[in-house]
Amino acid sequence: MKIFFKHIRFIIFLITFSPLILFAQKTTKVQLLNSNKLIGVKTDGKELNRLIGDVILKHDSTIFYCDSAYLYKGTNNFEAFSNVHIIVNDSVEIFGDILNYNGNSRIAELFYNVKLIDNKATLTTEHLFYNRNTKIAFYNTGGKIVDKENQLTSVIGYYYTSQKEFFFKDSVVLINPDYIMNSDTLMYNTETETSYFYGPTTIIGDEDSIYCEDGWYDTQFNITRLKKNLFIQHNEQIITGDTIYYDKTKGYGLAINNVVLIDTLQDVVVKGNLAEYQKNKGFAFVTDSALAITIDNNDSLFLHADTLKIVFDTAHKAKILFAYNKAKFYREDIQGLCDSLVYNFKDSTITLYNEPVLWSDSNQLTADSIKIVIANNEIDTMVLFNSSFIISRDDTATFNQIKGKNMVAYFTDNELKKITVDGNSQTIYFVREENGELIGINKAVSSKMLIFLENKQMKTITYIDFPKETLFPEKDLSPKDIILKGFKWLEEKRPRNKMEIFYW
Incomplete structure (x- = not known):
């Protein structure tokens, strides 16, 4: 950005101090090619020729047309009035009501109804400088640029006629059929139809609005690059x-x-x-x-x-x-991990695949895949498919366990209340007195089970189809007897806050 503004300051220097360049150039005289009437006049000690009707002047390769003019003797300067028309080259022409031209500095200053036309764009303003040395046009009282699709206005503007580039500053507005851009500083290339914008910039379309402070937009191919404090809304x-x-x-x-x-x-x-x-x-x-x-x-x-x-x-x-x-x-109220996950916004379901693990309160749930149904932003049900396993800690060393082919866990107010187990159902449950004293260890198998919970503890278990249930004293079971096959306690992987989801 610093380099960019250094470049702009250098351009301003060239325009303002361009007479210094003349030391390296050959000065030529302004030539009178045509005038219907010529009157010699002396005013304020200055001698000049007053030219009237179909005036044509030439300086180097540039041709000037006007209705009348003052050609100052000995200065290489002239003033032109009414229907001023400058043919700069094959692609650039300038029009205006009044022209002051300095043949030595080669700077033209035009006033009122000024129009600069090249092959692809038209610039209009009320006051314009054009430097024939640098081939740069400049205005600082407001101007407008129009090409086949875009209209651009600004307070300050430069046009590099050789590069076909415009530079705009202060209250820049670009109007395109698809959007309106407001910017502090903007460059626009009429050949590539690309805009480069700097400083606070907004782009408003029918469905989109953009804010950024640096970027470019190719209006021909609809390609853009944005950066610095950018914000897009669609x-x-x-x-x-x-x-x-x-x-x-x-x-x-x-x-x-x-x-x-x-x-x-x-x-x-x-x-x-x-x-x-x-x-x-x-x-x-x-x-x-x-x-x-x-x-x-x-x-x-x-x-x-x-x-x-x-x-x-x-x-x-x-x-x-x-x-x-x-x-x-x-x-x-719930945490989980898996290899892959799908969240469906339409029915508020989350499905976990490939070794999923879920934690809810003191419960750990695993299966080949798990589907979570959410209603009113609360967990409604969890469906566990194949190799289903629910574990909850009984104390520091023992665990209540439910195992089966498929399960459905039902929640009320985000608390697990009921579990249905379908296929190869197994449970291990530590039965305790109200004071916490262990009564025994219940082991059961059944084709199906229906389990109700209260205060996060198993309250009743209903065995359906071929049940087998035994309550064992603790002393009759070894540590391996109180663990179902496939048991994995994965508490160390459980995220305890939102930052721990980034650690696997």
């Missing part, structure tokens, strides 16, 4: 990050570092350091410290995985969230 979705690249035609976007995606309709926030967006394919993914937050006033859920993928519906609303590789989440 309907109910917001994105921020250090740098964003977006190709509107392809519907492809890339965001880098400190990326935040917010869906205010679904109350979801996704963060990471690398995000890719495929609008036409209807998805986006986030990696590198990826974090998803489903917002709830009472209890938000925080989810981390190597990669988070969001799938959108046809209305571009978040439909499904996928978490791949080492997914781990935390909510005050």
